[in-house]
Amino acid sequence: MAAILDARTLPDGETVTPDLAIIGGGPAGIALALALQSTAFTILLLEAGGNEFDAKVQDAYKGAADGETPYLTLDESRLRYFGGSSNHWGGWNRPLDAVDFEQRDWIAHSGWPFGIEALQPYFAKAQALCEAGPWLYDQTPRRIPTGDATLKLGDGGVYTSWFQFSKTQDGGLPTPFGKRYEAELKAAPRVTTWLHAAVTGLRQAPDARSIARLEVQAEGKRLTVKPRFTVLAGGALENARLLLASNDVMKPGIGNQNDLVGRFFADHPIPRDVATLVLFNGQLPKGYFSGQGVNNALILPDGTPVRAVFSPTMAFIRKEKVIGSLTTVEYPVPMTAPMGEAVAATTQMLGVDASMARAYSLGCGLEPIPDPERRVTLGGERDGLGMPRLKLHVTVPDTDFRLYRTTLRELGRQLLASKAGLLRLNRASRPDWLAGMYQPKALPWWGSHHMGTTRMHADAKQGVVDANSKVHGVANLFVAGSSVLPTYGSSNPTLNLLALTLRLGDHLKTVLA
Amino acid sequence: MTRRGLLLGGSALVLAAAGGAAWQWNLFGKHYPPTPYDDVLGRLRDRDWAQKFGAQALTPNFRADAAAARLRQLLGNGDLESAALRDTQEGRVVEAAKWLVPESVAQMAMLAASTK
Numbered sequence: 001m002a003a004i005l006d007a008r009t010l011p012d013g014e015t016v017t018p019d020l021a022i023i024g025g026g027p028a029g030i031a032l033a034l035a036l037q038s039t040a041f042t043i044l045l046l047e048a049g050g051n052e053f054d055a056k057v058q059d060a061y062k063g064a065a066d067g068e069t070p071y072l073t074l075d076e077s078r079l080r081y082f083g084g085s086s087n088h089w090g091g092w093n094r095p096l097d098a099v100d101f102e103q104r105d106w107i108a109h110s111g112w113p114f115g116i117e118a119l120q121p122y123f124a125k126a127q128a129l130c131e132a133g134p135w136l137y138d139q140t141p142r143r144i145p146t147g148d149a150t151l152k153l154g155d156g157g158v159y160t161s162w163f164q165f166s167k168t169q170d171g172g173l174p175t176p177f178g179k180r181y182e183a184e185l186k187a188a189p190r191v192t193t194w195l196h197a198a199v200t201g202l203r204q205a206p207d208a209r210s211i212a213r214l215e216v217q218a219e220g221k222r223l224t225v226k227p228r229f230t231v232l233a234g235g236a237l238e239n240a241r242l243l244l245a246s247n248d249v250m251k252p253g254i255g256n257q258n259d260l261v262g263r264f265f266a267d268h269p270i271p272r273d274v275a276t277l278v279l280f281n282g283q284l285p286k287g288y289f290s291g292q293g294v295n296n297a298l299i300l301p302d303g304t305p306v307r308a309v310f311s312p313t314m315a316f317i318r319k320e321k322v323i324g325s326l327t328t329v330e331y332p333v334p335m336t337a338p339m340g341e342a343v344a345a346t347t348q349m350l351g352v353d354a355s356m357a358r359a360y361s362l363g364c365g366l367e368p369i370p371d372p373e374r375r376v377t378l379g380g381e382r383d384g385l386g387m388p389r390l391k392l393h394v395t396v397p398d399t400d401f402r403l404y405r406t407t408l409r410e411l412g413r414q415l416l417a418s419k420a421g422l423l424r425l426n427r428a429s430r431p432d433w434l435a436g437m438y439q440p441k442a443l444p445w446w447g448s449h450h451m452g453t454t455r456m457h458a459d460a461k462q463g464v465v466d467a468n469s470k471v472h473g474v475a476n477l478f479v480a481g482s483s484v485l486p487t488y489g490s491s492n493p494t495l496n497l498l499a500l501t502l503r504l505g506d507h508l509k510t511v512l513a
Numbered sequence: 514m515t516r517r518g519l520l521l522g523g524s525a526l527v528l529a530a531a532g533g534a535a536w537q538w539n540l541f542g543k544h545y546p547p548t549p550y551d552d553v554l555g556r557l558r559d560r561d562w563a564q565k566f567g568a569q570a571l572t573p574n575f576r577a578d579a580a581a582a583r584l585r586q587l588l589g590n591g592d593l594e595s596a597a598l599r600d601t602q603e604g605r606v607v608e609a610a611k612w613l614v615p616e617s618v619a620q621m622a623m624l625a626a627s628t629k
Contacts, residue, residue, distance in 0.1 A: 348562055419598075428611075
């Protein structure tokens with residue numbers, strides 16, 4: 001039955017019985033289908049959208065966001081068509097750090113049920129799926145892979161790390177998973193993909209211990225899938241919506257017996273102009289501005305662009321009890337008179353020449369602290385498929401800003417110790433920080449990295465899924481993607497959620513057999 | 514010795530003596546009114562820049578006596594450059610007008626500004 005089919009062409013009332021149904025044709029769903037393609041099991045990949053963006057289909061993603069901190073509207077931060085949000089991602093890749101998996105006494109609800117070593121066997125394959133070049137990252141700290149020099153920092157708790165970018169395709173987009181892996185999916189003998197197949201309900205067996213069938217709508221046609229096992233891979237917002245809305249047997253929703261589904265929503269705050277960096281010699285080493293389509297990019301020999309960023313070391317995170325963060329050099333800024341006075345006075349006292357000094361604005365991506373009150377719930381309004389629309393409550397605690405500031409101070413100290421530069425901290429109060437995230441008539445600065453609504457925990461009272469990504473209490477339902485992340489780190493999630501999904505794939509091979 | 518040679522030699526001596534005096538007493542350099550903190554402020558290469566930056570950083574509760582005492586402690590018998598570097602290595606970095614600077618730099622700049 002291998003094919004990519006338009007579900008609208010199927011007969012109304014069609015029922016199929018694959019071994020595995022995967023809900024969601026984004027990076028996680030596609031990676032899982034490909035990982036299992038060589039097994040003996042039949043797989044049905046269900047994608048709500050088609051091959052291209054369609055405003056009518058996208059409308060199902062509309063919802064409301066409230067809270068003191070403005071958020072992106074729910075339909076602009078994700079995409080409902082084949083390839084999912086990889087159709088508009090930036091292609092930034094960096095693995096989580098070991099410390100991200102640890103239970104940290106200064107961060108409530110932190111920690112994974114396993115360490116980074118559980119994901120390490122899967123990173124190489126995940127990296128290949130992202131087309132992000134050879135695995136380099138932090139293997140040789142303080143040196144960019146090409147051998148170019150990094151910015152000189154004194155010894156301390158901040159070092160130069162880097163991102164590796166996914167290869168850009170013809171249209172200039174980094175690895176759009178739908179288009180990139182369409183041919184492989186078509187060639188996979190036991191994988192069938194349905195496009196325009198919107199799952200609108202997971203129906204449980206009467207004892208609520210398993211999923212009996214999936215209700216699918218394809219522009220008015222009603223289709224039924226009765227899989228042995230189901231994997232939800234619709235993204236952190238849609239996974240929560242489906243679980244909460246499928247409440248005919250379990251009134252609070254599937255997996256929600258402990259009121260956890262939808263809670264702990266997270267995204268990376270990425271405030272701008274957090275600091276001004278003045279380099280005394282005016283020479284910013286190559287790579288700190290790099291990225292796709294950026295002049296003076298630092299490119300690996302195989303064509304992979306990399307971008308240098310400032311990261312706290314794991315030892316510094318543990319000792320100073322801070323959060324993960326990645327600080328980026330964004331753009332040059334003019335040297336104002338007060339800036340010139342500060343630089344001249346300081347460099348004279350340090351005995352450094354600053355006649356060629358240049359200034360740059362810094363941005364950052366912050367690790368969000370897990371918060372059960374940051375959550376999605378079902379609203380009263382319904383979309384065109386009859387599904388309740390989502391309500392999202394978002395906030396950024398002061399703790400995030402305060403802990404990040406400790407890292408910035410360390411970066412500033414190390415710049416002075418090496419006599420390389422000077423840092424001005426531009427954000428101090430909460431209004432300052434929020435001003436760095438929200439400007440009038442501009443999109444708020446968030447990573448669009450939806451995470452955490454079906455968090456992983458070995459204890460059913462603290463997590464929706466167990467360490468194998470199986471929904472607690474439901475024998476044949478699993479979740480793939482960043483919604484299972486119990487603690488989020490500061491790295492972008494795609495590479496990491498793919499490693500996690502490939503691990504799930506290995507587990508499913510055993511479960512399905 | 515000719516009369517011409519004598520005149521040239523004498524002129525050279527006078528010029529050398531004048532140059533020496535200018536160097537010794539900094540006759541052409543900028544002079545500041547005396548303060549109780551000149552033992553500290555004298556270690557600045559350029560007091561004008563320090564005053565300008567210090568003016569940005571001065572806070573209402575700044576006390577010159579306390580700053581000078583702290584600077585004497587930080588500087589010891591060494592120079593300002595060494596003290597500033599030691600500050601950064603030993604974690605004494607403070608915010609002055611939002612800039613992260615060595616404590617000795619911040620104290621020196623504010624002290625200079627307070628005496629203007």
